[in-house]
Amino acid sequence: MIQKKLESFIGEYLKANSCEIQNWSVSANTKQGFGDYSSNIALILSKKIRQNPMEIAEKIVASHNKDESLFSLSATKPGFVNFHISVDYYLNILKKILDEGTDFGKPVKHAKTANVEFVSSNPTGPLTAGHGRNTILGDMVSSILTWHGYNVTREYYYNNAGKQMRMLTESSYAKYAKKIGRDVAPPESGYIGEYLDDIANEIIQKFGKNLDSDSVEFRKFTEKKIFDSIKGTLKSLGIEFDIFSEEQSLYENGAINNVLRRLEELSLSYKKDGATWFKTTSLGKKEDKVLVKSTGEPTYRLPDIAYHIDKVEREFDLIVDIFGADHIDTYPDVLLGLEALGVKTDHIKVIIHQFVTLKKGDEVVKMSTRKANFITLDDLVEQLGVDVVRYFFIMRGANSHLDFDFDLAKDESEKNPVYYLQYAHARISNLIIRYDNEIKEKTDLDMSLLNEKDEVSLIKKLSAFPTKMNELHQSLEPRKLATYLEEVAAAYHKFYGNHKVINLDNIPLSYARKNLCNATQIILKTGLSILGITAPEKM
RNA sequence: GCCCCGGUAGCUCAGCUGGAUAGAGCAACGGAUUUCUAAUCCGUAGGUCACAGGUUCAAAUCCUGUCCGGGGUACCA
Numbered sequence: 205m206i207q208k209k210l211e212s213f214i215g216e217y218l219k220a221n222s223c224e225i226q227n228w229s230v231s232a233n234t235k236q237g238f239g240d241y242s243s244n245i246a247l248i249l250s251k252k253i254r255q256n257p258m259e260i261a262e263k264i265v266a267s268h269n270k271d272e273s274l275f276s277l278s279a280t281k282p283g284f285v286n287f288h289i290s291v292d293y294y295l296n297i298l299k300k301i302l303d304e305g306t307d308f309g310k311p312v313k314h315a316k317t318a319n320v321e322f323v324s325s326n327p328t329g330p331l332t333a334g335h336g337r338n339t340i341l342g343d344m345v346s347s348i349l350t351w352h353g354y355n356v357t358r359e360y361y362y363n364n365a366g367k368q369m370r371m372l373t374e375s376s377y378a379k380y381a382k383k384i385g386r387d388v389a390p391p392e393s394g395y396i397g398e399y400l401d402d403i404a405n406e407i408i409q410k411f412g413k414n415l416d417s418d419s420v421e422f423r424k425f426t427e428k429k430i431f432d433s434i435k436g437t438l439k440s441l442g443i444e445f446d447i448f449s450e451e452q453s454l455y456e457n458g459a460i461n462n463v464l465r466r467l468e469e470l471s472l473s474y475k476k477d478g479a480t481w482f483k484t485t486s487l488g489k490k491e492d493k494v495l496v497k498s499t500g501e502p503t504y505r506l507p508d509i510a511y512h513i514d515k516v517e518r519e520f521d522l523i524v525d526i527f528g529a530d531h532i533d534t535y536p537d538v539l540l541g542l543e544a545l546g547v548k549t550d551h552i553k554v555i556i557h558q559f560v561t562l563k564k565g566d567e568v569v570k571m572s573t574r575k576a577n578f579i580t581l582d583d584l585v586e587q588l589g590v591d592v593v594r595y596f597f598i599m600r601g602a603n604s605h606l607d608f609d610f611d612l613a614k615d616e617s618e619k620n621p622v623y624y625l626q627y628a629h630a631r632i633s634n635l636i637i638r639y640d641n642e643i644k645e646k647t648d649l650d651m652s653l654l655n656e657k658d659e660v661s662l663i664k665k666l667s668a669f670p671t672k673m674n675e676l677h678q679s680l681e682p683r684k685l686a687t688y689l690e691e692v693a694a695a696y697h698k699f700y701g702n703h704k705v706i707n708l709d710n711i712p713l714s715y716a717r718k719n720l721c722n723a724t725q726i727i728l729k730t731g732l733s734i735l736g737i738t739a740p741e742k743m
Numbered sequence: 744g745c746c747c748c749g750g751u752a753g754c755u756c757a758g759c760u761g762g763a764u765a766g767a768g769c770a771a772c773g774g775a776u777u778u779c780u781a782a783u784c785c786g787u788a789g790g791u792c793a794c795a796g797g798u799u800c801a802a803a804u805c806c807u808g809u810c811c812g813g814g815g816u817a818c819c820a
Contacts, residue, residue, distance in 0.1 A: 235764070244762065247800060257800075281763065282800070479818050490745080497818040529815050532747050558748060559814065600756080605748065605813055607755090618782085619769070627782050638779050678760095687757065690767080701775090701784035743782065 205671070207232070207241065209274065210287050214245050217264055225252060230287070232668075239278060239286035240664070246283040257283025291660065295651040297667040301723040306730045309670035314353025319515055320346045322526035323438070323445075324361045327430040328372045329397055329573040331437045331581040337560050337606065339581070340597040342526040343443045344682035345555065347734045352677050354522065358444070361511060363451040364427065367501065371395065371574075376426040377417050379404035384413045397576035403429045437581050441590055442736050449514075451507050459510040460502065463545070464495070472544055487540050505534060509541040516547050523552045524680070529559050555680060557602035563609045588617045591737045595622035598682045598735070621690055625728060626740050628693035632725040633741040635705055639718050645711050653716045658699040662720065665695045666727050682735060689731040696724050 210230045228245040250257035261279035268277045278286045301308045322342020346356045375394035454460050467473040472483045478498030495506045542549050562569040571578040584593050600606045672688045705717040732739045
């Protein structure tokens with residue numbers, strides 16, 4: 205890529221002058237007036253060879269062969285070396301975008317596998333608005349990896365062995381019992397949502413009124429029904445999972461006991477007060493953590509260690525966990541456990557996101573599945589539409605808190621930047637139809653006619669796409685793609701506003717501009733599809 | 744107690760693997776409508792980048808401390 209070439213230019217200069225030095229860089233400029241790229245080499249070098257940086261910069265500029273057509277050089281103020289890339293270079297990229305279409309910028313060889321675990325909410329009720337963030341984030345991260353050539357497994361892990369599910373089963377039975385007139389008190393702090401009434405009715409229809417309280421149907425049927433509803437919600441958001449893994453099986457196949465045994469063998473666990481402790485202090489932590497409570501029930505750490513061993517053994521090249529802030533304290537323990545057992549962890553990437561704070565006006569809504577005072581993800585989709593919902597959850601970086609005012613949601617949805625992107629795409633579609641209707645005449649494509657400021661800056665923006673995607677591959681932050689697409693759309697709207705594409709008096713220019721529009725549309729389409737957002741032809 | 748995140752324009756936020764003039768949207772004000780879809784564009788105004796030190800040729804960006812706000816967590820008493 206271009207940056208490498210610029211770096212090697214500097215590198216060769218250094219070599220020719222037998223200077224050995226590190227820490228210098230060539231970076232793209234965001235500001236106007238200093239060329240496309242700049243290097244700080246002279247500033248770094250000045251200290252070492254005790255020379256004025258400006259003089260060094262000018263020497264480097266002078267060393268450049270002026271016949272070189274790719275770029276020209278200049279030196280400015282404190283001592284920057286600026287690279288001005290030739291327009292031809294960008295025009296070539298533009299051609300490449302048109303040739304390669306939505307494959308533009310895609311790395312060819314990767315053939316790797318990745319596992320992305322997300323949502324992983326226990327099937328105790330419908331997905332709430334609060335789950336939306338994890339859900340959307342995980343799906344987009346998966347898409348980013350897919351685009352980069354990974355064969356991605358989307359995995360949903362749920363805990364059906366613990367207290368929550370037992371409570372759900374009892375709550376389900378209580379609803380059933382009440383409907384058929386048995387005198388049964390609902391469990392204390394059980395689940396009370398209306399969705400359980402619906403399920404109870406179905407159970408009556410399907411299995412009749414004579415089920416015992418310990419019938420497996422309460423657990424099985426309730427779990428299945430709730431899962432169906434969760435899957436429905438996910439489907440409406442365009443998300444489908446490849447695998448659902450359950451905690452239960454880790455008990456059944458002995459994986460959990462195995463972890464306990466091995467930790468004991470390594471003297472990394474001990475009993476105290478009837479509980480089993482994980483000796484994390486001997487692994488550099490401040491305090492030990494509980495693996496199995498004195499009640500005999502394991503804490504979340506133990507099954508999660510076993511589950512991660514299982515994932516690692518499935519030999520993915522990359523394992524991504526999308527976790528909410530409640531895991532901040534605990535996931536390091538899980539990794540520690542894996543390392544202690546000699547399981548490789550350096551290909552595990554944990555993405556933690558902060559929670560969403562839901563508000564109604566100024567009032568914060570505390571959501572609880574158990575108490576059934578929640579706004580479902582379905583509600584959001586119904587009110588705002590899939591595209592707005594998807595965009596909404598990645599408008600802030602995963603690591604920042606996200607405030608969501610439900611009262612203003614609809615209001616704000618009209619101002620949602622996603623429309624700005626989609627409008628740019630729709631505008632282009634419309635324009636191309638117009639163009640084909642109005643201009644029948646054929647002409648050769650001459651991109652060099654595109655030399656207006658707005659045109660050039662749009663072309664440069666489009667050219668940055670592969671670099672952006674590369675960054676995205678590193679950071680796995682969908683927001684960065686969204687930000688980039690907003691910039692592309694802005695550059696396009698600006699160009700569109702200031703220049704006519706269809707001009708019957710200048711067909712060659714019209715044609716070149718039409719191709720610029722095509723290229724813009726390709727980039728927008730590719731980006732939007734990675735975000736799982738529709739690219740409309742009309743708005 | 745321990746941990747995480749944030750404090751940038753009136754509001755909501757970008758920018759934060761250090762770079763040269765701190766950016767958008769909304770709100771305000773003024774302009775563009777015989778339109779290639781105005782869900783757009785052009786312009787004006789708006790900033791001690793919480794505060795204080797430090798590192799550096801260079802700090803909104805890195806380090807330390809302080810203040811303020813949000814959140815998480817414990818077989819926690």
